[in-house]
Amino acid sequence: xxxxxxxxxxxxxxxxxxxxxxxxxxxxxxxxxxxxxxxxxxxxxxxxxxxxxxxxxxxxxxxxxxxxxxxxxxxxxxxxxxxxxxxxxxxxxxxxxxxxxxxxxxxxxxxxxx
Amino acid sequence: xxxxxxxxxxxxxxxxxxxxxxxxxxxxxxxxxxxxxxxxxxxxxxxxxxxxxxxxxxxxxxxxxxxxxxxxxxxxxxxxxxxxxxxxxxxxxxxxxxxxxxxxxxxxxxxx
Numbered sequence: 074x075x076x077x078x079x080x081x082x083x084x085x086x087x088x089x090x091x092x093x094x095x096x097x098x099x100x101x102x103x104x105x106x107x108x109x110x111x112x113x114x115x116x117x118x119x120x121x122x123x124x125x126x127x128x129x130x131x132x133x134x135x136x137x138x139x140x141x142x143x144x145x146x147x148x149x150x151x152x153x154x155x156x157x158x159x160x161x162x163x164x165x166x167x168x169x170x171x172x173x174x175x176x177x178x179x180x181x182x183x184x185x186x187x
Numbered sequence: 188x189x190x191x192x193x194x195x196x197x198x199x200x201x202x203x204x205x206x207x208x209x210x211x212x213x214x215x216x217x218x219x220x221x222x223x224x225x226x227x228x229x230x231x232x233x234x235x236x237x238x239x240x241x242x243x244x245x246x247x248x249x250x251x252x253x254x255x256x257x258x259x260x261x262x263x264x265x266x267x268x269x270x271x272x273x274x275x276x277x278x279x280x281x282x283x284x285x286x287x288x289x290x291x292x293x294x295x296x297x298x299x
Contacts, residue, residue: 115274115276115290116231116287118288129285131286165230173218174236175221176233176287178232
């Protein structure tokens with residue numbers, strides 16, 4: 074049973090560019106959340122997708138957007154990259170409309186903005 | 188404002204030296220509290236979910252407990268492979284609240 078997968082593993086971008094990160098949830102999971110984790114910090118909630126809709130958003134600007142596909146996979150897009158966007162981006166999947174069940178995380182995508 | 192605070196920030200233990208990590212939270216109402224383990228450069232690994240005060244969960248050398256204001260992760264006779272960052276997260280009550288709030292973690296180092 075494949076767990077949560079993310080691609081790419083590492084990415085280097087220049088300020089002002091745009092980036093797309095991808096996530097495939099754990100088999101059977103229908104909910105995907107995205108997090109940003111700066112070095113030495115806990116994960117910060119970006120948004121959560123369920124039934125192809127963004128159902129909650131954290132305190133992130135509109136430069137951060139996402140999408141969920143019918144097969145439950147998801148993308149995170151970041152426009153107009155800033156140096157401060159450098160971080161580990163984590164995708165987590167879970168099951169159910171309640172949003173209450175444990176989340177399973179992927180290995181993350183390390184984004185470096187220069 | 189909903190908040191999660193973990194202490195200590197870092198902890199060094201000798202192999203076999205038991206200890207506890209603390210996660211205190213301030214939320215309007217608690218739907219669930221989650222413990223994760225994170226190794227360097229990797230995604231968090233799920234350990235436990237606790238839903239109500241008085242609840243306890245165990246897994247190998249780890250035991251998680253929950254009160255109305257905090258949770259403890261007890262580590263009994265730790266081994267070097269238990270070295271990791273331990274993260275606590277809460278899911279508050281509220282209409283449409285699906286936002287998990289994480290603490291900054293406790294970095295545990297177990298020395299052989």
